[in-house]
Amino acid sequence: MTDYLDRLNPEQRAAVETVDGPLLVLAGAGTGKTRVLTTRFAHILLTGRAHPGQVLAVTFTNKAAREMRERVGVLLGRPAEGLWLGTFHALCARMLRRHAALLGLTPTFSILDADDQLRLLKQVMEAASVDLKRWPAPGLMAAIQRWKDRGLVPAAVTPAEDTDFAGGRARPLYAAYQARLLALNACDFGDLLLHVTELLRTNAEVLGQYHRQFRYILVDEYQDTNLVQYLWLRLLAQASGNICCVGDDDQSIYSWRGAEVENILRFEKDFPAARVVRLESNYRSTAPILAAASGLIAHNEGRLGKTLRPGRRDAAGEQVSVVGLWDSDEEARMVGERIEALRRDDGQGGRHGLSEMAILVRAGFQTRAFEERLITLGVPYRIVGGLRFYERAEIRDAIAYARILVQPADDLAFERIVNVPRRGVGDAALRAMHARAREAGIPLLAAAAILLDEGALKGRVRDALRDLLRGLDRWRETLPREGYVVTVATMLDESGYMEMWQRDKSAEAPGRLENLKEFVRALGDFETLQGFLDHVSLVMENEESSEGERVSLMTLHAAKGLEFDTVFLPGWEEGLFPNQRALDEGGNKGLEEERRLAYVGITRARRRAIISHAANRRIYANWQSSIPSRFIEELPSEHVAVTGAARLARDSMLRAPSVFAGQFPLAARRQQTIDVWEMPARPARAASFAVGARVFHQKFGYGTVTAASDNRLDVAFDKAGAKRVLDSFVEPA
Ligand code: ATP
Ligand code: MG
Numbered sequence: 001m002t003d004y005l006d007r008l009n010p011e012q013r014a015a016v017e018t019v020d021g022p023l024l025v026l027a028g029a030g031t032g033k034t035r036v037l038t039t040r041f042a043h044i045l046l047t048g049r050a051h052p053g054q055v056l057a058v059t060f061t062n063k064a065a066r067e068m069r070e071r072v073g074v075l076l077g078r079p080a081e082g083l084w085l086g087t088f089h090a091l092c093a094r095m096l097r098r099h100a101a102l103l104g105l106t107p108t109f110s111i112l113d114a115d116d117q118l119r120l121l122k123q124v125m126e127a128a129s130v131d132l133k134r135w136p137a138p139g140l141m142a143a144i145q146r147w148k149d150r151g152l153v154p155a156a157v158t159p160a161e162d163t164d165f166a167g168g169r170a171r172p173l174y175a176a177y178q179a180r181l182l183a184l185n186a187c188d189f190g191d192l193l194l195h196v197t198e199l200l201r202t203n204a205e206v207l208g209q210y211h212r213q214f215r216y217i218l219v220d221e222y223q224d225t226n227l228v229q230y231l232w233l234r235l236l237a238q239a240s241g242n243i244c245c246v247g248d249d250d251q252s253i254y255s256w257r258g259a260e261v262e263n264i265l266r267f268e269k270d271f272p273a274a275r276v277v278r279l280e281s282n283y284r285s286t287a288p289i290l291a292a293a294s295g296l297i298a299h300n301e302g303r304l305g306k307t308l309r310p311g312r313r314d315a316a317g318e319q320v321s322v323v324g325l326w327d328s329d330e331e332a333r334m335v336g337e338r339i340e341a342l343r344r345d346d347g348q349g350g351r352h353g354l355s356e357m358a359i360l361v362r363a364g365f366q367t368r369a370f371e372e373r374l375i376t377l378g379v380p381y382r383i384v385g386g387l388r389f390y391e392r393a394e395i396r397d398a399i400a401y402a403r404i405l406v407q408p409a410d411d412l413a414f415e416r417i418v419n420v421p422r423r424g425v426g427d428a429a430l431r432a433m434h435a436r437a438r439e440a441g442i443p444l445l446a447a448a449a450i451l452l453d454e455g456a457l458k459g460r461v462r463d464a465l466r467d468l469l470r471g472l473d474r475w476r477e478t479l480p481r482e483g484y485v486v487t488v489a490t491m492l493d494e495s496g497y498m499e500m501w502q503r504d505k506s507a508e509a510p511g512r513l514e515n516l517k518e519f520v521r522a523l524g525d526f527e528t529l530q531g532f533l534d535h536v537s538l539v540m541e542n543e544e545s546s547e548g549e550r551v552s553l554m555t556l557h558a559a560k561g562l563e564f565d566t567v568f569l570p571g572w573e574e575g576l577f578p579n580q581r582a583l584d585e586g587g588n589k590g591l592e593e594e595r596r597l598a599y600v601g602i603t604r605a606r607r608r609a610i611i612s613h614a615a616n617r618r619i620y621a622n623w624q625s626s627i628p629s630r631f632i633e634e635l636p637s638e639h640v641a642v643t644g645a646a647r648l649a650r651d652s653m654l655r656a657p658s659v660f661a662g663q664f665p666l667a668a669r670r671q672q673t674i675d676v677w678e679m680p681a682r683p684a685r686a687a688s689f690a691v692g693a694r695v696f697h698q699k700f701g702y703g704t705v706t707a708a709s710d711n712r713l714d715v716a717f718d719k720a721g722a723k724r725v726l727d728s729f730v731e732p733a
Helices: 009-015 032-046 062-076 088-098 116-125 137-149 170-183 189-202 204-213 227-237 262-271 287-297 328-344 366-375 392-406 411-417 427-440 444-453 459-482 485-495 497-503 508-522 529-542 582-603 630-634 646-660 665-669
Strands: 023-027 055-058 083-085 218-219 245-248 275-279 319-325 357-361 381-383 553-554 565-567 603-620 623-627 640-642 694-697 700-709 712-717 721-726 730-732
Touching: 009 032, 009 275, 023 032, 023 262, 032 062, 032 218, 032 245, 055 088, 062 083, 083 088, 088 189, 088 227, 116 137, 116 170, 137 170, 137 189, 137 227, 189 204, 189 227, 204 227, 218 227, 227 245, 227 262, 287 319, 287 582, 287 603, 287 630, 319 328, 328 357, 328 366, 328 565, 328 603, 357 366, 366 381, 366 508, 366 529, 366 553, 392 411, 392 459, 392 485, 392 497, 392 508, 392 529, 411 444, 427 444, 444 459, 459 485, 485 497, 485 508, 485 529, 497 508, 508 529, 508 721, 565 582, 582 603, 582 630, 582 721, 694 712
Parallel strands: 023 245, 023 275, 055 083, 055 218, 218 245, 319 603, 319 640, 357 553, 357 565, 381 553, 565 603
Antiparallel strands: 603 623, 694 700, 694 730, 700 712, 712 721
16 A cells, blocks of 8 residues: 555655655755655545645646646556646636636636737737837836736835836836736736735635645745745645645756746745755666766855765666767757667667657757758657747748748738738738739739739838838849848848847747747758748648657756656757856856756756757858857766767868858858867867956957966957857957
């Protein structure tokens, strides 16, 4: 009956059996935190302490919730039903539907997606005569979300909290937005937690009802809760005090979404009787993987401090590989080859299942090269927690632009882009175009031209459409001369499409811009635009079926809590990982969060971790050299095997010119930057610049050295911000 307890080590067992009172399990990756939580759940039910509906369990993703439900079912020996198990959002939505009336909603209220939220906010701002050009709505949306993350309803936002937005009008606009939502019987995502927390805070009866219901509360990935989530938990746990949170401060990777690692410290303050259990044996990874991850994270300051030792019986294993490659295509080829080789032979006399392999990227745009490679090889893959590259909205838009360029009769493409970015071409204008197109049996674009000629359109619509049509003529004209890569890039630029995303201040916008750059990069791989478009159709047809073994592709953020036998970690280059944006925005804090992300990445691997970096990345038609991530240098060398690096330095000299030949018309006109540099043969030589020295860099301009080691310099550039560069690229200023 209690044999499920035998599958735990003594510390884990203590964490499971200490059922009553507050408990914090603070432990490193792979130490069995999630296993403890799942077993604890089953233990509470099996010992008759509570019915399934009396335990509240919070996971970070829906996927994790499904897994926990399954495992609890296995431990119980029957399907687990009637559980309150899910993400914060899912659980709050459920509560909110129960008490909708108390908040002025009906139980069928709708939950708006990001697009609808923004549309609504824009309406509110327009109604308040805010100049949307000067004060873009996404900026305000972000501020509102931050307030909601902190549990602040409009009345709770103090004047000092108000931003400079639209002359201190952010608060009243927030209030107006909330009123509109209510009038529409709708919530946005942040409201789910905000409303429920507010309700628990103000309505003793409802709070009492939940106090009686939830005897036990379980929380996974506690380090990534934000303030409102914490307040919600605290309110619910107040009465029983039976709350168990498991987490790892080294895996806190969502501060950009309002997560506050301080919640761990707060827990011990708010629940003074809390017991803290530490787990130190890692059962997931081999010793070298663990040592590499521990060595890396040791570079962070301000950690709570934990010990982590190998707990696997077969903990010996191969070193972590670090592979240097010429460019991202070669990187994708390497990963593809390794996947194929492992599939044939996993090195232990068996075949390596595809679902036991994962490629974890820092930025969404990186998936494209791997997707294409895997499709070419016929290796099934799935994108976890996101869309396949060519399915992403901004890429579909860009494809529509490209299609209308070669195929003016492509009505679907025209309709997609005619008002994106917003040109004021509304339904009425579209209807007129459709009517004319039907009458005359001509494409929409031609119909639009006729309507313009006839003077049938007026004002802003007329001007905007005329601009677009003239643009299309112009781009079509330059196509033979400039080549299609430049033309499509120009088109995305001049049409205002890129600008639309540049002005967007939402958290997703920078990723979308990166995807668009990657899109233009991908164009360059084909002989003709038609060839590219055909390729895209083929890729899209390559339908993702949910059945069967497949390689997982996802961002590092989406990989939290998961594990795989083999993990590929590509793109470990300065600027990409650590990501430049994180460094620019967060300084040292940003760097430390990036390092935690790297720690999360390595610790997903059970048996094999393969880190790679490319020496060159193409940005539009230009090449940019990149230097290996500082995280690679921070890995303890005795656990790391470096390959493929030295060869490249020479290769790059030989290959650079031919790579440019004929392929990129733009390269001929624009300045080319081909930086050829020594790959990490890494002879230790004394740093030639002292901290504080003023330097000049070819690409980044003037700056001041903030740290120097080996042949790398950290420089605070006057214009370009903090970067790590090779000292051979800077000269004394
Ligand atoms: P993360 O920090 O990445 O979320 P975690 O601490 O939640 O990791 P788990 O995912 O629960 O760790 O466990 C890691 C792996 O170790 C799992 O495969 C789990 O089944 C296994 N494991 C945990 N505890 C034990 C144990 N006592 N004996 C054998 N295997 C164990
Ligand atoms: Mg876990």
